[in-house]
Amino acid sequence: MDSLVFLLAFIGLCIALVCVFVFRPGITATRGGKIMAFLVLFILPILCLGAGFSAKLEASKSTGFCLSCHIMEPHGKSLRVDDPMHLAAAHFQNHRVPPDEACYTCHTNYAMFGGLKAKLGGLRHIYVYYLGEPPRPEDIKLYEPYNNRECLHCHAGARSFEQGVVHTSDPALMAAIKSNQTSCVSSGCHQTVHDVATLKDQKFWDGGK
Amino acid sequence: MLSANPLERRLQTAAIILLLGLLVEVVCLLGKGPIAFMMFAGLCVLLFVAGILLYLHLLVTAGSHPRETDQP
Numbered sequence: 001m002d003s004l005v006f007l008l009a010f011i012g013l014c015i016a017l018v019c020v021f022v023f024r025p026g027i028t029a030t031r032g033g034k035i036m037a038f039l040v041l042f043i044l045p046i047l048c049l050g051a052g053f054s055a056k057l058e059a060s061k062s063t064g065f066c067l068s069c070h071i072m073e074p075h076g077k078s079l080r081v082d083d084p085m086h087l088a089a090a091h092f093q094n095h096r097v098p099p100d101e102a103c104y105t106c107h108t109n110y111a112m113f114g115g116l117k118a119k120l121g122g123l124r125h126i127y128v129y130y131l132g133e134p135p136r137p138e139d140i141k142l143y144e145p146y147n148n149r150e151c152l153h154c155h156a157g158a159r160s161f162e163q164g165v166v167h168t169s170d171p172a173l174m175a176a177i178k179s180n181q182t183s184c185v186s187s188g189c190h191q192t193v194h195d196v197a198t199l200k201d202q203k204f205w206d207g208g209k
Numbered sequence: 210m211l212s213a214n215p216l217e218r219r220l221q222t223a224a225i226i227l228l229l230g231l232l233v234e235v236v237c238l239l240g241k242g243p244i245a246f247m248m249f250a251g252l253c254v255l256l257f258v259a260g261i262l263l264y265l266h267l268l269v270t271a272g273s274h275p276r277e278t279d280q281p
Binding site: 004007008011012014015018019021022023025026028037038041042045046048049052053055056059060064065068069122123125126129 | 210212214217218220221223224225227228230231232234235237238241242243245246247249250253254257260261264265268
């Protein structure tokens with residue numbers, strides 16, 4: 001929040017300086033005026049744009065941002081299901097993901113340019129939401145199968161994962177998980193993620209608000 | 210409000226476009242949802258790019274438009 005206030009103050013300063021050239025363009029007749037014009041009409045706008053873009057990109061990672069579309073409300077509600085077998089709910093409620101960036105943490109791509117890819121996916125969501133035919137919440141599917149890489153970004157090396165009874169029961173399983181041959185979420189192990197179709201039958205946790 | 214001098218008028222136009230871009234940026238930063246993000250990525254970036262390009266074009270063509278106050 002402090003950084004946003006600082007950015008808004010900086011933009012306010014830029015607005016005041018640009019106004020000088022709107023109302024007194026004649027000051028560019030002097031050498032100092034020309035230098036000031038270059039700073040105010042070229043350098044400062046680029047800084048403002050870059051800082052603003054960074055701030056918007058950061059804000060778009062927030063859970064509130066993702067859930068601001070009505071179609072995502074059931075998915076947001078599924079984070080509060082009172083059942084540890086629900087993967088997303090267990091991660092959210094136990095802070096295995098930052099609650100403020102819960103959606104982004106699991107649904108970004110931890111490969112090169114993954115954040116950019118995630119944002120392009122978000123733009124596609126907006127396009128479908130406003131200009132296409134949005135699916136029903138229970139019909140929402142991932143664009144491509146969930147990659148174990150996203151799970152292993154946090155879990156690889158963790159004791160509970162590396163020494164888990166099921167994970168180590170078969171010597172070949174760990175290698176298959178790490179090479180994405182056996183999916184964490186669709187191979188029958190952690191398959192209940194956002195079960196929005198059964199939300200009406202669930203109990204909900206109301207803590208952590 | 211716009212100056213009679215063509216060079217200064219173009220400078221004012223660039224400044225006004227940048228001013229609009231800055232104002233749109235403030236609105237977008239105060240907004241929370243995807244619409245604010247789209248407005249930033251679309252309208253705001255467009256205004257900034259247009260304003261900056263107009264100013265740069267003014268710089269490179271300024272020699273062919275001497276000010277009325279400049280000495281011949």
